[in-house]
Amino acid sequence: MAASSSDVTLPVAMIETATPLLAWTIVLPVALALMGAASLLLLRRWPRATLPAAVIVVLAILVCEAALLWQVYTGGPVSMTMGKWLPPFGISLTADLFGAGFALAAALVTLVVLIYAETDRDESDRGDNFHAMVLLLLAGVTGAFLTGDLFNLYVWFEVTLIASFGLLVLGGRPVQLDAAVKYGFLNFLATTLFLLSLGLLYGLLGTLNMADIMRVAPQASPAAMTGVAALLLLAFGMKAAAFPLNAWLPASYHVPPVAVSALFASLLTKVGAYALLRTLVAVLPGSRDVLEPVLVLLAILTLVLAPLGAIAETHLRRAIGFLVIGGIGAVLAGIALPNASGVAGAGLYVFHAMLTMAVLYMVAGLIEKRSGSFDTRQMGGFYAASTPLSILFLGAVLATAGVPPFLGFWPKLLLLQAGAEQGVSGSADTWMATALVVALLVNAVLTLIAGTRLWAHIFWRQGNEGASEHDALALLPLDRRGRLGLAMSVALALVVGAAGLWPNPMMAGARDGASDMLNPARYVAATGLAGDEP
Template sequence: MAASPAHSVDFSLAWTMEPTSLAQWLGILPIALCIIAGAVLMLFRKRVDLHPYIAIPALGLLVLLDLLLLRQVLVNGPMTMVAGRWLPPFGIAFTSDVLGALFALAAAIVALAGAIFALGDVNNSERRYGFYPFLMLLLAGVSGAFLTGDIFNLYVWFEVLLISSFGLLILGSKHEQLDGAMKYAVLNLIGTTLFLIAVAYLYAIFGTLNMADIAMMARAKPDLPTKTLAVLFILAFGMKAAAFPVNFWLPASYHTPRTVVSGLFGGLLTKVGVYALIRVMVMILPADLADTSMIVAISAAFTMVLAAMGAIAQDDIRRMVGYVVIIGIGNMLAGVAIGTPMGLEGAVFYALHSIITMTALYFVTGLAGKLAGGFSLRQIGGLYRTAPAFAGVSLALFFAAAGLPPFSGFWPKAMLVKASLASGYGWLAASILVAGFFSTIALGRVFLLAYWRPAGSEAPPAKVKISLAEWLPVVALLALVVFFGLFPEHLIQFVSAAVSGILSPEGYIHSVFPKGGL
């Protein structure tokens, strides 16, 4: 029986009635692609020889989708898709802006490089344990974290990438991998628990989990009791990003898995923590960031300086690279602590540089160990004579990781030092320079001992060659590092747009609430 007109319901008050445009689908397609590709790979779990031919094209398509997404938000501003057609803040929102699209694109590029590198690094046995399905699931979690507009959904995507990273970490089931996985798991589960507690506390204060909605309320009611909440978020994301004093898990675990896994972890996972810290503290709780900036600045200084000293002390080149990753985290936290546009631009620029450079640096470290027959600086040497082209590529990446010109790491460090001095953080600028000096010594020591010093008297390892699948991603990533070092203005334009959108989130909020906002 037909409903009475008196009982008719205006669904437009609760639902989005307009059809979804093709452009809006770009906000969800990167995540959907990763999940679908991972499911297809599981269907072919008995044909692991086909896995690279499924995963590599899928990741190539992911790079294309993220490029289109970045172009869309640069031209038309942030865009939002809400699950179930429910209007925000009730529907789970996926909101894409320049910051999220930039990080998602960088993640897709290094994942594609890793999938190609794995052709020479991951054997059939490890493929049977699910390397490529875990890789696609990892990218689903990373992409979801960068593109979500709901803070509980951010927690969910953290869980997705955490589960997949466990699987990647123990591929091979060696004793040192299981030991590293235990340390990694315990500390990250503690961080995840703190994150969940912070989310519950946030909901108790604001009554919503939509990031745009929270940002509006925080600006409209600056007297809300959010200081404890801010400290919880800083601690949780600091643990995820491997910041002092909760960073000891990273050098104890990142050297244990396969080279390609170490590269992806070093390039991606800690940056998700930095991204979440920027999104929450700068866009959602800016007043609390101003009150806690000194805490973040002190943590940044200790993170980079102590990590630089740790890098110098290492004899295992894989462990040394783990400390170099932590030095970069300190630099990014310094930009967040400063909080000015230039400081945040330096932090975002450094994060994008680190995603590319740290992945490539782990790759060349693994290849160096493969060529030399070990990773201990006490035993290996002579790589310059046996593989001069590889030594040249390694040296360029060492310069880039140390922040020396003409590579991409120089510009964000210069921006951070300038922003520190302009904001009265002279001691923080000194910390950045001292850490950079120590990291140069640590990386130079590796080159002198492992590459320049003649090989020892022990019998040399059997002749090993680097395959094209291993060369190609390293050279491609190095080309990006060199390009953005020589022509930084291209990336600075994107970074400036991303930071402007975070500091002034009117466009972000308007994309979620078209009929209201700031």
């Protein structure tokens, strides 16, 4: 038995009403990804079939998630619970605009990266289960975006952790194993803290259903709930790579194949950022208010220090990793400014970063392939030799910095608007809003400096560091698979560019999604709990 969409408000109606066919779109993305991963393991003896099969599965997921997003956009949040264990006892999948939109972006990035990955794969890599692990990662990420239960969120975190470990060590090089230890230790610590907070939360409230927590949390001890929220902030902040818990990201994201780096930067930290947004803004808003000074401090430090790390870095992908961390500071700023513009800006920034960071890493992989080096000091002269790469990289940098009219400008505009609204409200926390606005502007400038510095070293400089201006460039040509990677990078960059030039649908969706976060009545009603007394 399944409970379905927002027009169902009572458990009795859930039992007696058949599930509409369209409501299954909330389950199918997760089910298809899990079944696809299992099926690809059975195709190990036919390794050439795994990529086409994976692409077909992700295309089907994209269709389901597009239908789900349209359903949520036109009718409000939807929910489904398997079996006759109805909410809050059963585990529900519940989607609002943010969850459905992020799931769609994750599937789009996965599709592009699956094809791009063929740039570096050869016959010796056949049968390594890469495509199965990518689908398993997508299943975990999609489940995390669509779940309506905190324990289920923990389960999906574990699924993503298993898949990411497999992808991180794929190849077995010593440097990968070293990165896996650093990545694994802090992520295991984060999941342990998350599990601890779930135990405390269940002991306090007797439920882990997000909609049910929204109803009963105001009756619990404020001090105890703030302690739980602080634990969640620590756990999710670690997974999102917020300062000062971010050292694992630049120490690990640069070692796997570049396609894996692109997936990690687009999906893994964004799941942590989404979890922070969901739990602190929608589920435990009262505790968020108490933690606001801490959130402001973390946001400012992350916004300012991360691009400084990128400026000091000479390893291309490590530098981009610091830019990924800086984006998490923008999401934290939106959580620290919990008005409609702030939450909309945080949500839209997550969507933008999922697409833009994938482009940035994919272009970085092509640069490394042509130069034969990871060190920007050993690069140079790409502008004349490869104009498309130059344009792609510069466009991704400008989008990351938030330069208009690129995609990154619009979420930062919403965040600045949120700070201005908070600053003129006359409230006691005006100074915090002002500090966040300054930090956002400083982050934009520093990110632009870091990105254009990389661009100048790689593209504008005539040759390697210390080389004579008359020395010939020794760039490797792109083969057929390299041109395929370039085509995939261009395709995703065009999506990012079109979204930046036509931002109205995303801006409207972000504001509607923020409205459901700040006033979750429709979210609670979708689960059938609206009529129950706390």
